[in-house]
Amino acid sequence: MTDRYLTVDQVAELLGTTTRFPRRLIEERRIRYVKVGRHVRIPESAVEEYVTARTVEPVRLRRTALRRAA
Template identity: 70%
Template sequence: MDRLLSVQEVADRLSTGVRFPRRLIEERRITFVKIGRHVRIPESAVEAFVSAKTVEPVALRPMALGRAA
């Protein structure tokens, strides 16, 4: 079973304020669990969100580096 994180814990892991995870929950962009009036986010959902938003670097061709516009 996954560890359930509070909104504050998710914000700390993402190095953001609590507004960002709350917005993700409101827009249903991340999996969450409601326990009474509390909202918890599974640890795997945070990891999946980060890996889905990760952008790989693009290798520039050496020729394009010296060109002026």
């Protein structure tokens, strides 16, 4: 149990968004969270998983594909 549990405000700051965004992720159950009484906490690993799952890698184009036909 070495995972840090973050508040909604901390997750919003970490993602660079408003608090509304992590709250929507929780409501739509798109991110793991833990209820501690009436408080909601999000494991730091859940935030990392969310970001990793939605990271889009760049597409490498071959130079020949960029040339114009004569």
